[in-house]
Amino acid sequence: MSRIKNPNDVMVGLVLIGLSVFALVLAWPLKPGTLDAMGPGFFPRALAFLEIGFGLAIVAQGLTRVGEPFERWFPRQIFFVLASIGFFAATIDRLGAVVAIAGTVLVSCLARRETRIIEAVLVAAGMAAFVVLVFRVGLGLPLRVWPWGNVY
């Protein structure tokens, strides 16, 4: 790895290039139009090309200019925090707010090894009650509370 002086920059550059190539593929069928009558494709296409340029420049900067090494990664934290949001997305519609919220709290608590179960359960119950009271009862938003409940 001696040739890469700043791995952070290289990674940012590569991600940007990847995203802009993806955008370019998506935007390709759109008509670019002409300069005096730009079509829907002009701006995205121009931006994607510009971004590929910036991405390459950032990679080049990472290869030539010394920077900080990678920070340590914590897969456990990333996974469980994102998974808790995923759990919410998967359950809120069908199983209702109580299940979704309690699950989100419990899953997110797994991100940290030291959290005690009793603490997690208390927070889960408290949050579920709070959200249902504020959003459903208080603000009257359409929100399924229990798996067998109605949205309205």
Place this chain on the structure above:
Amino acid sequence: MDSFVSLFHGFSIALQPANILYCLLGTLVGTLIGVLPGIGPLSAIAILLPITFYLEPTSALIMLAGIYYGAQYGGSTSAILLNLPGENSSVVTCLDGHQMARQGRAGPALAVAALASLCAGVAATFVIALFAPPISQVALMFGPAEYFSLMVLGLIAAIVLAHGSVLKALGMIVLGLLLGCVGTDVESGALRMALGLPGLFDGIGFVPLAMGLFGVGEIIRNIENDRHQSVMQTRVRDLWPSRDDFRRFWPATGRGTLIGCILGILPGGGATLGSFAAYTIEKKVSATPERFGKGAVEGVAAPEAANNAGAQTSFIPLLTLGIPSNAMMALMAGALMIHGITPGPRVITSNPDVFWGLIASMLVGNALLVIINLPLVGIWVQLLRVPYHLFYPMILVFCCIGVFTVNNSVLDVMLLMVFGFFGYLFIKWHCEPAPLLLAFVLGPLMEENLRRAMQVSYGDPAIFVTRPISAVLLLAALGCLILVLLPAFRRTREVAFQEEN
């Protein structure tokens, strides 16, 4: 003098009981998140944005603004008592504020911070009332070419005044512009890059994007460095500063306010920059610079005045030109647009209640903040003892439910997850995501104005340099870019942000 008549009208709105309540709520929340180091005003406002949908636009803005400048007050509390900046803009307050606390003068330090913020807040309110209307008059003469150039300047200036790699910031800006393209094209009605998902036909949601990048990314980051802060056992007594303190206090506060007001108006400005600049300048003009870092009153007053003034005056470009000057103002722009108000020169005339109500509420809020902060400081210190590992699941739930209830859209929650991951990646790779959000808000406006300008000029790009205002704006943007690439300036810039680490 019209401004003052209108300002009185503003007070009649800001002093309605409901609006006082929202102002109080905003400043309370602001103080809370300012005190707590784990969460900044950017993520807090992103998280609370959905709740404001159910308020009147005026109340919503009053509350959000309260959070922003309230956080400047709260940030100083934990900076002084714990040597822990609750917020970026109070980093320099740590230097002298905490020294004062260690010398047993925590009370006067807190009082100086609060009073400096109050003075600056009052002054900044009048600056907005005086300068915003004329600026919006000028802005009404802008055509599409001028607007496009102005936005280019805004985005470039945001890079110069931010820290970190210029190239990466440019990359973030273009990424933000690209994300802004997703959805239905306003002119042709064509669907762009929507992946065939109906949830994306209206574009990527502002709330999941902001909340993911700033809220979720920061949460993961904070769990990683979860360490317990020991709260300093200072008894806060004798709040009132001595006569000698006051002698040093006034000039420093005056200079800090001035610097904060100016830097707040500049594109890319805001609270943080002002506090750094004010501290540096205060140290330069002082007859006894060696006292700085050892508990100098000026070192607390000037940056606290500057960050509060900057927080408020950064509303000027948003409300007069429609250009958010930093990520925080991009969030405010989002809040306005959610309520169907397009930020721009017309806000003052078409929504005078919102504009003047907001400004007047800043005076109300600043007065409230002194009350919230000084006598109640003990309560805020207690709050610092709530362990983060019980706090973050609650924030996550608020993020999810907040995002979901905006459109009752499961896709938005999925987007929150995706953007949260990216937010975390960017933090890990030392890449500031704030310019992305700014560009995301400006993107559609920029494209619209670019297309209109090119239509007007029959496809001749020279329109951007032949129209004088546009040319000046573009030159300024170019100047900013050159400035930031000059080695001498780069060094100063690095030094200026060094104290942050």
